[in-house]
Amino acid sequence: MLWETFLLALQAILRNSMRSFLTVLGIVIGVAAVIAMVTVGQGSADQVTADVEKLGSNIVMVIPGQDAMRGGPSGLAPQPFSMKDNDAVEALSPVAVAAPISQGRERAVFGNENWRTDITGTDNRYFEAAQWELERGRLFEDGEIKSGKAVCVIGETVRDKLFGNADPLGETIRIKSMSCEVIGLTKSKGASTFGSDQDDFVIMPIKTYFRRVAGNNDVGLIFASIRDGASIPDAMDDVSALMRERRLIGVGEEDDFEVMDMEQLTTMLTGITGILTGLLAAVAAVSLLVGGIGIMNIMLVSVTERTREIGIRLAVGAQARQVLMQFLVEAIVLSLFGGLIGIFLGLGLGLLGSSYLNVPFQPQVSIILLAFGFSAAVGVVFGYFPARRAARMSPIDSLRHE
Amino acid sequence: MADPTPLIALIGIWRTYGTGEATVHALAGIDLTIDRGEFVAIMGPSGSGKSTAMNIIGCLDAPTAGHYLFDGVEVAGLTRDQRALLRRHYLGFVFQGYNLLARTSALKNVELPLIYKGLPRAERIALAMEALEKVGLADRAHHDPSQLSGGQQQRVAIARALAGKPRVMLADEPTGNLDTKRSIEIMKVLERLNGEDGLTIVMVTHEEDMAQFSNRLIWMVDGKIARDEPTRKVA
Numbered sequence: 001m002l003w004e005t006f007l008l009a010l011q012a013i014l015r016n017s018m019r020s021f022l023t024v025l026g027i028v029i030g031v032a033a034v035i036a037m038v039t040v041g042q043g044s045a046d047q048v049t050a051d052v053e054k055l056g057s058n059i060v061m062v063i064p065g066q067d068a069m070r071g072g073p074s075g076l077a078p079q080p081f082s083m084k085d086n087d088a089v090e091a092l093s094p095v096a097v098a099a100p101i102s103q104g105r106e107r108a109v110f111g112n113e114n115w116r117t118d119i120t121g122t123d124n125r126y127f128e129a130a131q132w133e134l135e136r137g138r139l140f141e142d143g144e145i146k147s148g149k150a151v152c153v154i155g156e157t158v159r160d161k162l163f164g165n166a167d168p169l170g171e172t173i174r175i176k177s178m179s180c181e182v183i184g185l186t187k188s189k190g191a192s193t194f195g196s197d198q199d200d201f202v203i204m205p206i207k208t209y210f211r212r213v214a215g216n217n218d219v220g221l222i223f224a225s226i227r228d229g230a231s232i233p234d235a236m237d238d239v240s241a242l243m244r245e246r247r248l249i250g251v252g253e254e255d256d257f258e259v260m261d262m263e264q265l266t267t268m269l270t271g272i273t274g275i276l277t278g279l280l281a282a283v284a285a286v287s288l289l290v291g292g293i294g295i296m297n298i299m300l301v302s303v304t305e306r307t308r309e310i311g312i313r314l315a316v317g318a319q320a321r322q323v324l325m326q327f328l329v330e331a332i333v334l335s336l337f338g339g340l341i342g343i344f345l346g347l348g349l350g351l352l353g354s355s356y357l358n359v360p361f362q363p364q365v366s367i368i369l370l371a372f373g374f375s376a377a378v379g380v381v382f383g384y385f386p387a388r389r390a391a392r393m394s395p396i397d398s399l400r401h402e
Numbered sequence: 403m404a405d406p407t408p409l410i411a412l413i414g415i416w417r418t419y420g421t422g423e424a425t426v427h428a429l430a431g432i433d434l435t436i437d438r439g440e441f442v443a444i445m446g447p448s449g450s451g452k453s454t455a456m457n458i459i460g461c462l463d464a465p466t467a468g469h470y471l472f473d474g475v476e477v478a479g480l481t482r483d484q485r486a487l488l489r490r491h492y493l494g495f496v497f498q499g500y501n502l503l504a505r506t507s508a509l510k511n512v513e514l515p516l517i518y519k520g521l522p523r524a525e526r527i528a529l530a531m532e533a534l535e536k537v538g539l540a541d542r543a544h545h546d547p548s549q550l551s552g553g554q555q556q557r558v559a560i561a562r563a564l565a566g567k568p569r570v571m572l573a574d575e576p577t578g579n580l581d582t583k584r585s586i587e588i589m590k591v592l593e594r595l596n597g598e599d600g601l602t603i604v605m606v607t608h609e610e611d612m613a614q615f616s617n618r619l620i621w622m623v624d625g626k627i628a629r630d631e632p633t634r635k636v637a
Contacts, residue, residue, distance in 0.1 A: 004517055015505065312501050315462065316515035316562070317490020319483045395462045399501060 002329075005322075009330035012302070013337065023298040024338030026291025027378060030284045031339050031371045035346025036353060037280040038367045043350075043359035045270040052262045052269070058096075059129065060236055061265070062089065062222040062243065063258045078256055080218035083206075085246060089222050090125075092238050094230035099126035101221040102209050108158060108202055109174040115161040118201040119175060121209020122223075129225040137169050137184030140205050148207030153184035155199035173202070178212040180204060232261050288374065291338065292382035299331050299386035310390050311398030324391035331383020332376055339375025343368055407474040409569060409602055410436040410459060415468035415478075417454050417625075428454040429465070430625035438569075441596040441603045443613035443633070446622035453574065455622065456606045460493055460572040461485040473569070490518050494563030494571045498578035500555040502547040508534065508558045509543040515566045533561035537591055553584035560591060564601075571595070573605040577612050589615040 013020045065078030083100055090098035102121040107114050124139045126132070137153070144151050152173070159168050168182045180202075189198040210217045226235045236259045243257050260268075303310070310323055347363055354361040417429040428451045436442055436459075446452040457463040458470065461477060464485065470478040477488060489495075494515075502511045512530035521529070534540045537557040547555050556576060563571050573592065577585035593615050595601045605616060613619050617636045621629040 308501060309503055312503065313514070313518075314486065315460075315489065315495045315497075315501075316566075317486050317518045319486045321483070322518065396457055399497060 002325075005326055005329045006333065008326060009333040012306075012330055013334055016302075019298065020334060020337070023294050024291065024334055024341065026287055026294050027335055027338030027375050028291075028342040028345060030287030030291055031342025031375060032346035032349060033280055033287065034284040034371055035343055035363075035367060036349035037277055037284075039347065039350030039361065039363055040353040040357065040359065041273045041277040042362040042364055043354045044273045044357065046362055047359040048269045048273075049266050052266050057262050058226040058228070058232065059262055060095075060224045060226060060232065060239060061260045062224070062239060063260065064220070064256070066255060066258060079247065080220060081222055081257075082217065082219055085243070086219055086222050088242055088246060089224055089239055092235070092242060094226050094235035094238060096225045096227045097125045097129045098222055098224040099123060099129050100206055100219040101126060101223055102206060102214055102219055103221070104213060106175050106213060108162060110162040110171065113162045113164075115158060117155075117158050119209065119213055120201055120203045121206035121213065122203060123206055126203070126223060129223055133187045135185045135187045137182070139184060145205045145207065148205055148211050150178055150180040150204070150208055150212065151183045152180045152202050152204040153186060154182055154203075155186050155201045156188040157197050157200040158202055159185055175202065176213055178208075180208075236261060288378055292335075292378040295331055295335055295338075295379065296382035296386060299327060299334075299383055300389070302330070303327060303386050303390040306390075307393065307398045307401040310393050311395050311401065314393070314395035315399060320391040323393075324387045327387035327390045328380065328383050331387065332379030335375045335379030335383070336372070339372050342375070343371055346371075408435040408471075409438045409473055410434070410604075411469075411471040411474075412455075412458070413469040413471070415455075415458060415465045415470060417451070417458060417463070418466040427625050429458070431468070432625070432627060434620070434627065434630075436570075436602065436604065438602055439596070439600045440618055441592070441616040442605065442618045442620060443616035444604065444606045444620045444622060445608060445610070445613055446628075449624075450622040451625040452606045452622045454625075456572060456574055456604065459570075459604055460495060461488045490515065491566070492569045494566060494568035496556070496559050496563050496571065496573040496576045498575035500547070500552070500559045500579070502555055502558055502562075504548070505546055507544050507546060508539060508550065508561075511547070511558055512562045512565050515562060519566060529565050529567075530561070533565040534558070536564060536595070537561045551584070552580050553587055556580065556584075556588050557591060560588070560595075564595070568601075570602045570604060573603060575606055575608065577607065577609065582611075585609070585612060 062081070064080050081100070086098050086100035089095055099122050104119050105116060106119045107116050108119075123145050127139060134153070135156075139153065140151060143149070154168060154173075162168070162173060163171070168185060170181065172179045172181050174180070186199070206219075224239070226232055239259050240255065243259075244255065247256060249255065313323060313326075350363065351361050412432050412434040415429055415432045416427065419426045419428060430451075432455060434455075444452045444455060454463070458465050461480070462485075464480070465478050468478060469476060472488070472492070477485070480488065503514070509527070509530050512533055513526045516526040516529055531540060531543060534543055537560050539554060539557050539561065542550060542554060542558075547558070550558065560576075571592075576592070577588050580588065589612055592603055592605070596603050603616070607613050614633050614635060616633055619629070619631055619633050620627055
């Protein structure tokens with residue numbers, strides 16, 4: 001009987017295939033949006049994790065100021081670190097290498113070309129800790145680091161923007177008032193998960209950066225790698241204790257710096273994707289609601305159109321419950337059709353989006369099942385009222401209906 | 403008489419619509435018994451209550467007061483769903499406007515009541531084909547109503563009423579939409595079903611000629627039975 005009812009519903013839907021399709025469009029859009037967004041979101045999150053893992057899970061970053069993770073106001077401008085802070089961190093036993101980093105955005109000029117990019121002052125320890133490799137050229141020599149010589153290593157994007165097809169090695173680029181010789185080119189890493197270009201930078205010795213670009217000796221970030229086998233939480237505690245001591249923070253006072261490991265960094269980065277996914281889910285919920293009302297509307301039309309059919313069914317012995325089931329199943333099948341189309345459309349969009357953003361395609365079985373269940377629920381909720389109306393019809397009146 | 407209980411017994415049946423000033427008595431205390439194997443025609447002017455009587459006999463409607471014994475069982479107080487079950491198992495309907503499902507083959511139309519009887523598909527098809535053969539339309543089983551003439555459509559409707567092997571067939575102006583030639587064809591089918599298979603038939607009509615195919619004619623006026631007599635055929 002249920003199978004018969006299902007076939008009957010299928011027939012009724014296919015009889016008005018165009019109308020049925022337009023009816024379920026709201027469901028299609030809602031489901032497709034959720035599926036696409038969750039798929040791409042999950043892919044992005046996985047990519048972030050992979051990106052961070054590429055940096056090495058043994059990385060700890062120390063940043064001046066609090067609330068960096070929460071993005072809130074930090075009150076007073078935080079006191080920056082110094083080169084001595086970096087050396088002290090590196091002296092800790094669990095720390096393998098610590099690199100001081102200072103960054104700013106400046107315009108780099110070569111000939112007629114110019115390009116605004118991240119200028120990073122650091123030393124060779126950064127390349128070691130972050131596992132950067134050179135495509136061509138060389139890293140800084142000790143003398144260059146000590147004397148703060150005007151030499152730099154550039155990323156692929158900067159090379160492309162300033163030099164085009166020309167060879168950058170040995171050429172001189174201008175940053176602010178300084179002329180700087182290009183000695184190395186890093187291997188391209190491509191776009192990151194959030195579309196930010198990971199090859200868009202100029203790296204120079206930190207002393208050069210202090211003197212010629214920043215005009216102060218402030219270290220903005222300490223980038224430390226932890227020895228193999230050492231506990232990262234313990235290392236973070238050591239760094240924290242060291243910095244509290246060096247920055248004269250009393251017992252009971254809060255840190256005015258932050259120590260982050262890669263796990264926290266991942267959480268912070270994937271949190272953004274989570275917010276976007278949540279927003280879209282809300283939009284999708286509205287779309288499903290509108291879609292459900294559309295189904296209710298068309299089912300009411302259908303019930304009115306088929307008054308005689310209902311009369312015939314009642315006359316030959318259909319009970320109210322059976323007529324109710326017939327129209328309810330029809331609404332559910334209609335809604336499930338919308339859900340199915342939406343799932344395929346969403347997966348298609350997810351595939352497109354994933355390949356466009358260069359993240360792995362990660363279809364989530366759980367969200368697909370959820371979408372399917374949700375569209376069935378929409379059918380039940382919005383199909384019930386029209387179906388009840390059909391079931392309550394009087395056989396005599398509906399047979400007379402013109 | 404093998405079975406003394408009449409198939410249909412209406413005792414003091416009233417059917418009242420509206421309240422207060424606007425009260426209309428469509429049926430005003432009807433007594434009527436119909437035995438197995440009878441072919442009864444109900445006639446009467448518009449508003450005489452013949453359709454209401456038909457609806458009550460057919461359990462599409464419930465009387466306001468009175469008793470209705472169907473095969474000796476009181477059915478006047480049944481609920482909507484109980485009446486549906488009664489229709490499903492014991493009654494077959496033929497309407498003036500054929501009332502076939504559009505874009506649905508003759509066979510599927512005839513199968514419809516059997517679906518509600520819960521019969522398996524193979525049995526449904528066998529019974530439906532048997533019913534279509536009885537009305538001479540076995541070769542049109544897979545035609546849609548739109549591909550059939552009015553007379554053929556009404557014969558499909560008769561087959562649908564027959565398919566479930568009902569105790570009574572109720573026909574509400576079965577020839578109302580047909581010309582005389584087709585009407586006579588339909589009446590001959592009913593006459594044969596009554597004569598050969600002993601099917602009990604209750605028919606409402608406003609055509610005297612058609613009523614003469616039955617055995618008994620009941621004439622209604624103002625919600626009451628004015629005459630109840632055998633037709634010329636019998637007399």
